[in-house]
Amino acid sequence: MTAGQEMIRLDAVAKEFPGGVRAVDAVDLAVEAGSVYGIVGHSGAGKSTLLRLINLLERPTTGSVTVGGQELTTLGERQLRTARRDIGMIFQQFNLFRSRTVLGNVAFPLRQSGSSRAEARTKALEALRFVGLDEHAKRYPEQLSGGQRQRVGIARALATSPRVLLCDEATSALDPQTTQEVLELLRRVNTELGVTIVVITHEMEVVTAICDRVAVMEDGRVVERGEVHEVFTRPQHPTTQAFVRAALHASPVLGLLPGLLREHGVDAAVADSVLAQLDANGTEFASAERTERNQRNQAVSA
Numbered sequence: 331m332t333a334g335q336e337m338i339r340l341d342a343v344a345k346e347f348p349g350g351v352r353a354v355d356a357v358d359l360a361v362e363a364g365s366v367y368g369i370v371g372h373s374g375a376g377k378s379t380l381l382r383l384i385n386l387l388e389r390p391t392t393g394s395v396t397v398g399g400q401e402l403t404t405l406g407e408r409q410l411r412t413a414r415r416d417i418g419m420i421f422q423q424f425n426l427f428r429s430r431t432v433l434g435n436v437a438f439p440l441r442q443s444g445s446s447r448a449e450a451r452t453k454a455l456e457a458l459r460f461v462g463l464d465e466h467a468k469r470y471p472e473q474l475s476g477g478q479r480q481r482v483g484i485a486r487a488l489a490t491s492p493r494v495l496l497c498d499e500a501t502s503a504l505d506p507q508t509t510q511e512v513l514e515l516l517r518r519v520n521t522e523l524g525v526t527i528v529v530i531t532h533e534m535e536v537v538t539a540i541c542d543r544v545a546v547m548e549d550g551r552v553v554e555r556g557e558v559h560e561v562f563t564r565p566q567h568p569t570t571q572a573f574v575r576a577a578l579h580a581s582p583v584l585g586l587l588p589g590l591l592r593e594h595g596v597d598a599a600v601a602d603s604v605l606a607q608l609d610a611n612g613t614e615f616a617s618a619e620r621t622e623r624n625q626r627n628q629a630v631s632a
């Protein structure tokens with residue numbers, strides 16, 4: 331499968347939990363092979379459930395899920411276990427075995443899927459080399475920093491050479507500097523290994539840093555989607571506008587905008603028109619903040 335083709339396809343997928351909570355409601359989603367797709371939304375919007383529907387950790391109540399051309403929703407548990415080797419996953423809290431070494435953690439999925447001890451060791455060391463932690467192979471997770479643990483999580487997800495990597499709030503537990511390092515690693519996973527990545531996050535910076543496209547969720551539905559630059563510079567839905575506004579408000583120039591400016595070639599004038607549009611939608615920025623922003627914009631364009 332090459333770029334331009336769909337790697338992931340969800341058709342009218344819904345998930346209703348016992349008690350009647352409709353966590354995901356009639357979602358269609360197409361993720362192009364070799365791309366990085368972001369899913370944002372407030373707490374409870376259905377992001378985690380949607381991610382877990384992609385590898386069928388949650389079975390949809392209705393609808394179909396296709397990954398790499400194979401419709402997973404038609405498979406039994408045994409076939410599904412095989413299909414899941416193509417889909418790695420990383421987690422907010424890393425989910426490493428404390429009682430296993432770094433090497434043992436990364437080799438685990440390989441042993442589970444039938445690799446010999448020697449083969450699992452070789453492939454695990456290869457994955458650890460990719461994330462720059464092969465020298466820490468004999469350590470235990472608690473001897474590592476949070477960023478290093480997440481890199482072990484990424485190595486474990488890559489050990490079986492998946493074509494898809496699902497990231498569940500992968501940087502939410504990390505400080506800003508470590509977040510940048512992990513995002514840079516994810517970018518390498520995408521560009522050097524060609525892995526298709528889906529990230530769910532409530533942090534817009536994550537999306538602007540690594541995603542090609544983004545979908546915004548609310549109450550189990552996708553309310554807006556498109557190219558990151560398009561969606562975040564011309565937000566249409568109130569939820570998207572709230573995300574953009576919060577990111578701009580938190581740090582009008584130093585936060586979101588430099589990422590947009592660098593990654594997507596947006597100039598200061600466009601950034602200003604986004605703010606004007608948001609203001610037109612009812613947001614009042616404090617005048618001091620506006621003055622500061624304008625001064626900084628002038629400095630950026632100078």
Ligand SMILES: Nc1ncnc2c1ncn2[C@@H]1O[C@H](COP(=O)(O)OP(=O)(O)OP(=O)(O)O)[C@@H](O)[C@H]1O
Pocket residue numbers: 347348351352353371372373374375376377378379380532
């Ligand atoms: N196993 C479950 N049983 C019942 N309800 C669930 C279950 N998992 C999730 N939900 C409910 O489904 C809705 C969506 O939850 P989900 O965790 O997918 O949202 P989210 O956007 O990932 O939120 P957060 O950012 O807080 O993790 C919520 O109302 C949640 O309470």
